[in-house]
Amino acid sequence: MDPCGVGGAVAVFVLVLSIALSEAAVPTLLGRGEGIGGKGIGLEGEELSPWAKGLLKLTSGAPGPEAMAPDGRFPLILASKRTRRPDALNSFKLYEGGWNITNKHYWASVAFTGAPGVVLAALWFVSFGVALFAHFCCTRRRGKEKEGCFYTEHISLVLLLIFTCAASIGCILLSIGQGEFHNEALNTLDYVVNQSDFTVQILMNVTDFLFFAKTINVEAVHLPLDVQDQIDKLSGDLNDAASALSEKTNENAIRIRRAVGDVRYTLIAVASLMLVLALVGFVLAILRFKHTIYIFAVSGWLLVAITFVLFGIFVIIESAAADTCTAMDEWVRYPHAETALSSILPCVDERTTNQTLYQSKEVVRQLVNIVNTAIYSTTSNSSSHFNQSGPPVPYLCSPYDSQLNDRPCEPWEVSITNASVVWQNYTCRVSDSGSCTTAGQITPDTYSQLETAANVSYALYHYAPLLLNLQDCKFVRDTFSSLTTRYCPRLDLDLRLVCTGLALIAVGVLLCLILWIFVYANRPQREEVFVRSSSSGASRIAPVTASP
Structure with missing residues (x-):
């Protein structure tokens, strides 16, 4: 052991x-x-x-956009009361740096809390060993044992x-x-x-x-x-x-x-x-x-x-x-204090977070524009393989306006959460030549592309807040x-x-x-x-x- x-x-x-x-x-x-x-x-x-x-x-x-100025950060010593202990590396003066696993003086102060156990072990080992040796010597010299009362x-x-x-x-x-x-x-x-x-x-x-x-x-x-x-x-x-x-x-x-x-x-x-x-x-x-x-x-x-x-x-x-x-x-x-954890978890400031949110919203808006441009191009195309007798395909709803603020969907728009399901009703069947044989504004190939774009838009819209929570x-x-x-x-x-x-x-x-x-x-x-x-x-x- x-x-x-x-x-x-x-x-x-x-x-x-x-x-x-x-x-x-x-x-x-x-x-x-x-x-x-x-x-x-x-x-x-x-x-x-x-x-x-x-x-x-x-x-x-x-x-x-210009973000709000981040809250003023102030220094904070973590667990300052608990960690006021003698520091063996600093002439046993009280350690006042707080919790900081990257500081050797912190670990020296923590190790000091276990010193009594090590000291007791050393004292016991030496003192009992000496006493045991003396006892054997005295017993041999006495030559006999006494009965107690x-x-x-x-x-x-x-x-x-x-x-x-x-x-x-x-x-x-x-x-x-x-x-x-x-x-x-x-x-x-x-x-x-x-x-x-x-x-x-x-x-x-x-x-x-x-x-x-x-x-x-x-x-x-x-x-x-x-x-x-x-x-x-x-x-x-x-x-x-x-x-x-x-x-x-x-x-x-x-x-x-x-x-x-x-x-x-x-x-x-x-x-x-x-x-x-x-x-x-x-x-x-x-x-x-x-x-x-x-x-x-x-x-x-x-x-x-x-x-x-x-x-x-x-x-x-x-x-x-x-x-x-x-x-x-x-x-x-x-949350806004500057602490020892800041070196381990360097969380970004509010300005960087706002910038990230802006960029993620901009990407979602661009993808929605791509989808809607494709829908407009497809439904306005008069080529023979499209059947224009079907109902118009609803446009994809952008969750953000031009200023990247949240906006509600219009009645003629479909939400990115269920766009792929709704667009199935506007898909035609095609022949071997690729022409539509039934009513519908979009072909299965086009629907597959629209579905992928909608799913990606939804994923970025859904995961952006989670990623920001990490950031x-x-x-x-x-x-x-x-x-x-x-x-x-x-x-x-x-x-x-x-x-x-x-x-x-x-x-x-x-x-x-x-x-x-x-x-x-x-x-x-x-x-x-x-x-x-x-x-x-x-x-x-x-x-x-x-x-x-």
Whole structure:
């Protein structure tokens, strides 16, 4: 059992978990043209620069309207009260930088919370080792053991029973706590992974629809070539972002699950060994098996030291987790503050967000114009393969006017949500030569092109708000809010339960060891008591039988 290895795995879990929370919003990094690499969560050295120019900036030379000035940003130290701890890297002065996982002084202050466990482990290991060595030396020099008085033995027995019960209760609490922590940690991980998968799915859907937008060609009406080139570049960037996010999330999920599993097995092993040690040691002490007690005492000496170290590690984890939850809660409540999370989640400002919204609306309006131009061209065509006896084809409704404000649909327009269904009623059947044989204004080929254009328009209209939520960190704030309200309280309770169990086990077994060695190991074994009693009885009887 390697407590340092376990502690390292769990520490990695806390760090990866806090970073994994931000992975649900990896696309927000793109808002300022930053590469997904460089923060440890994506492709290294690659930059997705088109996002810096606006998420769907597919038009040329069409700057957006002047946006409202962003709210004034003010500095905010996250979890400032919780993180005021001595900093070992700064002469043990109080750390005042708040929650910041990129600051080594923050981690030094967090590590200081686990110092009592490590110090207790070192003091116990040295002091008990010295006392045990001195005890052996004194016992050899004495050459014999003294029997204790009646009251001393009974008081020692009561104390031993109390300490054994305390250690047993600690084992039970540790078993319950580790089980709850294991389940809650995996539930939290599943939630974060689901949020990440949701983000990936959005990016992949937008990528697919942007590809379809490039192929739209309704009766020789299509997007300009420069717009198609920008679509190619943006689609590639979106696909890279989705692939990087999915790959990194899966890697982190595997590592976290493995670390949580290792922690669980370690804690189960500690609880089991300590419970067996306490109960068997209690029985051996009562029966006064001196040499066996010494063997258990040496084993307990090492296990108590390990338990103290584990206690210190879990105190560090509990402190870091509580700091992270507090920081997330404060970040959600103060969305315009400049915090340590700003370097991890560089959400774009309001001006950039408005520009992105403008560009996405402009693309939707252009696609609607393409469709309506194609409908007009088709229905006004007098060529023989069109049957003009059918009802006129309704135009596609643009959800935005020329100023890109929301507008209602006119009675002669069809909404982009059900345009493909409505246009089926205006489709004719064609012969082998391609001429319409039934009433209808559009051919099946034209209908297919119109349907694709309408679906792409609807997709961009539908996904633009979701993408903006990623860009302005609203999606991440919602994720953090759910984590702080639904998962953080349970994780904090479970970690406290684990720490309490480890503390009870360490203290209980420690006191039991002291009684085993310095009280019960000094008592003569039962065989020695029986021999001494028999010898003293025989010496009293011998003179009587020898008298004449």
